Amino acid sequence: MNIKGFLIGSAAALVTVSGAHAADAIVAAEPEPMEYVRVCDAFGTGYFYIPGTETCLKIGGYVRMDVRGGELLGLNANEANGSLGDEWDTRSRFDLRLSTASDTEYGALKTYSELRFNWRQGNNTVEVKHAYIDLAGFRVGKTDSAFITFTDYAGSVLIDDLIDFGTDDTNVIQYNYKSDNGITAVLSLEDFADAGNDYVPNIVGGVGYAGESFKARVLGGYDSSLEEGAIKARLDGDFGSFSAFVMAGWNTNGDFRNDYATWDGDWAVWGGASVGLTDRVKLNAQLAYDDSETFVANANVAFTVVPGFVVTPEVVYRDRDADGSAWGGIVRFQRSF
Numbered sequence: 001m002n003i004k005g006f007l008i009g010s011a012a013a014l015v016t017v018s019g020a021h022a023a024d025a026i027v028a029a030e031p032e033p034m035e036y037v038r039v040c041d042a043f044g045t046g047y048f049y050i051p052g053t054e055t056c057l058k059i060g061g062y063v064r065m066d067v068r069g070g071e072l073l074g075l076n077a078n079e080a081n082g083s084l085g086d087e088w089d090t091r092s093r094f095d096l097r098l099s100t101a102s103d104t105e106y107g108a109l110k111t112y113s114e115l116r117f118n119w120r121q122g123n124n125t126v127e128v129k130h131a132y133i134d135l136a137g138f139r140v141g142k143t144d145s146a147f148i149t150f151t152d153y154a155g156s157v158l159i160d161d162l163i164d165f166g167t168d169d170t171n172v173i174q175y176n177y178k179s180d181n182g183i184t185a186v187l188s189l190e191d192f193a194d195a196g197n198d199y200v201p202n203i204v205g206g207v208g209y210a211g212e213s214f215k216a217r218v219l220g221g222y223d224s225s226l227e228e229g230a231i232k233a234r235l236d237g238d239f240g241s242f243s244a245f246v247m248a249g250w251n252t253n254g255d256f257r258n259d260y261a262t263w264d265g266d267w268a269v270w271g272g273a274s275v276g277l278t279d280r281v282k283l284n285a286q287l288a289y290d291d292s293e294t295f296v297a298n299a300n301v302a303f304t305v306v307p308g309f310v311v312t313p314e315v316v317y318r319d320r321d322a323d324g325s326a327w328g329g330i331v332r333f334q335r336s337f
Contacts, residue, residue, distance in 0.1 A: 037049065037051065040056035040101075042056070042101075042103070043056055043058075043101040043108065043110075044058075046058045046059075046060065047099075047101065053102075054102055054103070055100055055101070055102040056100065056101045056102060057098070057099070057100050058097075058098070058099040058100075058101075059096075059097070059098060060097040060099075060336075060337060061094070061095045061096045061097045061114075061336070061337060062093075062094075062095045062334050062335060062336040062337065063092075063093070063094055063095075063334070063335045064092065064093045064095070064332060064333065064334040064335075065090065065091070065092045065093075065332070065333045065334075066090065066091045066092075066330055066331070066332050066333075067088065067089075067090050067330065067331045067332075068088065068089045068090070068091070068328070068329070068330045069087075069088040069089065069328070069329050069330075070316075070326070070327045070328035070329050071326035071327060071328060072159075072162070072316050072318055072326050072327060072328025073089065073159065073316065073328035073329065073330055074086060074087055074088055074089055074328070075087045075088065075089040075121070077089075077328070089120070089121070090120070090121075091118065091119070091120045092118070092119045092120075093116055093117065093118050093119070094116075094117040095114065095115070095116050095117075095129075096114070096115045096116075096117075097112070097113070097114045098111075098112070098113045098114075099111065099112050099113075104135070106135060106136045107135065107136050108134075108135075109133075109134070109135050110133070110134040110135070111132065111133050111134070112130055112131075112132055112134070112143075113128075113130060113131045114128075114129040114130040114131075115127070115128060115129070116129050128142060129169075130142060130143045130144075131143075132172070137175050137176050137177060137178075138173075138174070138175055139172060139173075139174040139175075139176065140172065140173050140174070141171065141172065142169070142170070142171050142172075143170070143172055144168040144169065144170070145166055145167055145168060145170050145172075145188070145190055145204060145221070145259075145260075146172065146174060146186045146188035146190070146204040146206065146219070146221075147166040147167070147204050147219065147221040147230070147232065147260050148165060148166035148167075148168060150184075150186050150204075150206045150208070150217060150219055151165075151206075151217050151219065151232060151234040151247060152234070152236075153165070154247065154270055154272065154286065154288075155245065155270070155272030155273075155274070155284060155285075155286035155298075156272065156274050156282075156284040156286075156300075156302075157272065157284050157285070157286045157298035157299070157300055157314060158298075158300060158312060158314045158330055158332055159298060159314065159316050159328070159330065160286060160298070162288070162294075162296045162316070162318055163263050163268055163270070163288040163289070163290050163294060163296050164262035164263055165232070165247070165249065165262070165263070165268070165270060166221070166230075166232070166249075166260055166262055167192060167259050167260065167262055169192075170190045170191060170192050170202075171190070171191045172188050172189065172190050172191075173188070173189045173201075174186065174187065174188040174189070175187050175188075182209050182210045182211060183207070183208070183209055184207070184208040184209070184210065184217070185205075185206065185207045185208070186204065186205065186206050186219070187203075187204070187205050188203070188204040188205070189201040189202070189203060190202040190203070190204060190259075192259050198224065198225070200224040201224060202221065202222060202223055202224050202225075202259055202260075203221070203222045203224070204219060204220070204221045204222075204260070205219060205220060206218060206219025206220070207219070213237060213238050213239060214235065214236060214237045214238070215234075215235070215236040216233075216234070216235050216236075217233065217234050218231070218232070218233040218234075219231070219232060219233075220232075220260075221259065221260030222260075223258035223259040223260060225259075226256065226258045226259075228251070228252045228253045228256065228258045228261070229252050229258065229260055229261070230249055230250060230251050230252065230258065230260035230261035231249070231250045231252075232247065232248065232249040232250075232260075233247065233248055234246070234247040234248075235247075241275060241276035242273070242274070242275045242276075243273065243274050243275075244271070244272065244273040244274075245270075245271065245272055245273075246269070246270070246271045247269070247270045247271070248267065248268070248269045248270075249261065249263060249267065249268045249269075250266065250267050251263070251265070251266050251267065254266030254267070254291060263290045263291075263292075264290050264291060264292035264294065265290055265291020265292045266291045267290065267291050268288065268289070268290035268291065269288065269289055269290075270286065270287070270288045271286070271287050271288075272284070272285055272286035272287065273285055279304075280303065280304040280305075281301060281302070281303055281304075282301070282302045282304075283299070283300075283301055283302075284298075284299070284300050284301075284302065285297075285298065285299045285300075286298045286299075292320075292321060292322075293320075293321040294318065294319070294320045294321065295318070295319045295320075296316070296317070296318045296319075297316070297317045297318075298314060298315070298316050298317075299314065299315055300312050300313060300314030300315070301313060308335060308336050308337060309333075309334070309335045309336075310332075310334050310336070311331070311332070311333055311334075312331070312332045312334070313329070313330070313331045313332075314329065314330050314331075314332070315327070315328075315329050316328040316329065316330070
């Protein structure tokens, strides 16, 4: 074989091998078009579509620090055993809130979750405050008892429960009704930590009406483990920059507390008011009194430093027949998002 024939044969072989490799080569797919996060305004401000789905997500929460002091709120103060605080106390919290919503044939399918990360004097805790599902008026999951949510807790003070108005944490199977003419109702089966000794859940039921400038609600709760309960009623008035409320509770057996009557004695009353002094300054006050002759008064001023950042100093006074009077104070710094 001469040199010319060798070169021609080699070139033919290279062409054949190259063609075979070309046939086996993997061609890269075209990149998918970039999908940007889309705003979802069907369920309110702050929602966006989770990419690739029709489910909307909202992320929120707050970062908070409390500085507390005085006999009522200082370090080592304990409402349960009556001990008083002896020095100042600081607490911080990161609160994370996640809401989802999507349309279904039965209406909006929603979830709400709230996690609280707390730190106090080296003591770290994590709390699942809420974790529930809503669909067509039904709610299932962990949240606060309907006995306090249906009546909107108490007032706008920070320390609102020195005379307590109900228990919060529970699992619920609940139905909420709301009509276009202002009528509302709730029926809630609830499972507290101490209510699992039989097959009968706690039960809460209530009705209410909301007009243009006022609300009226009444409800009752039954503690199945103690076979006792409580009734509570609340009236609210809203007149623009000024609002006020009055609320009363009655225990079916004032000798003992139960899951719903968490005050002392047969009855308790609460009242409060809020007034907007300026666009950035709001004054809040609350009074409470119960059958054991305990009296509590709170007042604070909420300063909105910039939108989303509020500083609230509050003073608290309590006079209790068992151990006399005591004072406390708190300053809260909170950035909400």
